[in-house]
Amino acid sequence: MSVRTTSGRAVARHGWPQALVAVAAGMIAMGVVAALGLWAAGATDLPDNAYPRVVAATVVTAVGGTVEMKGDAGGLAESAADLTVIPLSVTLVGALVTAAGFLRPLRHRAVTGARELASWAARLAVLWLLALLGLSQFARQDFKISLGDDTIGDIGDLFGVSPKVGFRTDVPLTLFFGLLWLVGVLVLALLVARGAPLPPRLLRFQESVRPAAYAMVALLLACVALGVVIGVVVALTRGHARETLAVILLGLPNLMWLALTVGLGATWEGRVDGPFGLPMPHVLDEVLRGSETTDLNLSTLSEYDSRVWWLLVVTAVLVLAAAFVMAARSPSRMRAWQHAVHMAVALALTVLMICLVARISAHYGLSVLGIGDLGGDLGGELLLEPRLWTALGLALAWGLVAGFIGGLAARPVQRR
Structure with a gap:
């Protein structure tokens, strides 16, 4: 250059x-x-x-x-x-x-x-x-x-x-x-x-777009970093180090960003049948295992492990922190309601992205001389899809509340 x-x-x-x-x-x-x-x-x-x-x-x-x-x-x-x-x-x-x-x-x-x-x-x-x-x-x-x-x-x-x-x-x-x-x-x-x-024509948009975009990327990376810590602890205390490493290196954001949407209250639908399965956490496989489609949310997960409700607390802390970061990087003349709108739109777009990229579909079927079924006995199926509009509505609500609180909390540190 x-x-x-x-x-x-x-x-x-x-x-x-x-x-x-x-x-x-x-x-x-x-x-x-x-x-x-x-x-x-x-x-x-x-x-x-x-x-x-x-x-x-x-x-x-x-x-x-x-x-x-x-x-x-x-x-x-x-x-x-x-x-x-x-x-x-x-x-x-x-x-x-x-x-x-x-x-x-x-x-x-x-x-x-x-x-x-x-x-x-x-x-x-x-x-x-x-x-x-x-x-x-x-x-x-x-x-x-x-x-x-x-x-x-x-x-x-x-x-x-x-x-x-x-x-x-x-x-x-x-x-x-x-x-x-x-x-x-x-x-x-x-x-x-x-x-x-x-380019000069786009400079007027950076005050409203860049802080929100930065906050959402920071939120997603924070979820992944938290997942790495959890994975290392699991590998050191419960064994299965190689399996845990495979999950970290291949699908950790799949799990952690899914957990973020579930913590917001979203519902996913899925089922696990046959040899397919979700490697970790085991509670996901327990909820989805069966031939019928099952809802995956805080309520169904808590039936197998009550500690899942901590996911709601962690999600609230992460979203509020992201809202604070967004407001702190925004011009001081912006009002709290403007931060709320920016956060709502940004969080909704982030959840939309997660819903589009984190869905899973896997199927294998075999039939020999009419024995077996392409969709059943000699095969398996793994399906996980979100209820999109519910997830987006919850993201908008969370964003409005968190953005307003973050805007008020960041006033002492906002730049001119």
């Missing part, structure tokens, strides 16, 4: 090498986290040297890519499989590293031109799409499924049935959603970082 001076103002030039470093850093960071998480989960034991391809598929799904599950059991059998889940630990690491690489050449500046900013983002986007295209071509694998040692296994051996399940990347959808993911990360980075330069 070279710098020239015009009328006393430094203007940065962002070249392809800087863009390559930023994209490579984000991809490598996600690959390392995914590889370590899958290693802890035991994925290195997968047959046919599938481990690197599973790592690539995990990175693809982490940035919004689409990985399709396909089953093949020959002419005498049927199989079906699908999996929809985002490893948000990998996503979070990739977003933080990529955002840092995007912002680094822009630091120490107050204003930037829209053309310059778009040109820098376009370079990142081109290299990002090329990297995603390479990962998409690599992320494909087939696995053979054992029928077991019972009657079904004997029938399968007799007729030479060899059921397989594999995954392939939907390249066009992966490139489309991967690009949307990158755009979202870059826009959020500009909104959150106080020192990031903006």
Whole structure:
């Protein structure tokens, strides 16, 4: 990157090498986290040297890519499989590293031109799409499924049935959603970082948008940090260190952001049937286990563990702290009701994001000579989806109250 001076103002030039470093850093960071998480989960034991391809598929799904599950059991059998889940630990690491690489050449500046900013983002986007295209071509694998040692296994051996399940990347959808993911990360980075330069026409929005965006990111990161502490304590006191590490490296935000919405009073619907399950905490699996869809909220969780009500207290503290941070970073001329509105909108958008990315759907079914059911006995299902409008309404209510209280509490520390 070279710098020239015009009328006393430094203007940065962002070249392809800087863009390559930023994209490579984000991809490598996600690959390392995914590889370590899958290693802890035991994925290195997968047959046919599938481990690197599973790592690539995990990175693809982490940035919004689409990985399709396909089953093949020959002419005498049927199989079906699908999996929809985002490893948000990998996503979070990739977003933080990529955002840092995007912002680094822009630091120490107050204003930037829209053309310059778009040109820098376009370079990142081109290299990002090329990297995603390479990962998409690599992320494909087939696995053979054992029928077991019972009657079904004997029938399968007799007729030479060899059921397989594999995954392939939907390249066009992966490139489309991967690009949307990158755009979202870059826009959020500009909104959150106080020192990031903006085009002159957008400067008037920074006083109302940036404090709220920063507070929401801080809230989400605080939830993840709290989850890391809990995970370390669980690993040290109750064992299962490797399983806990896998959860931390692959799906900790999935659990902690789900807990945040539940603490706000939201309800999720789901069920766990067959070999699928939720690794931790065990109470989630107990509530959802069964063939019927079950509500997941503070009430149903407390039936299995009364300590769940502490989640309400922790959530209240975190949301109030976020509201205080938002108000403290806002101009002192803003009134309490304005803080309440900003907090309500920001928290509702945050909960909407969680509801969209934390949902889970997994299914596998097998039928041999009509024995078994594609949706039942020889398969399994894991489903977890939010009641969206209820969650958004609760987020608005919490945001209004917390924003008003935070605005009043932050008056002594607000800047001019």
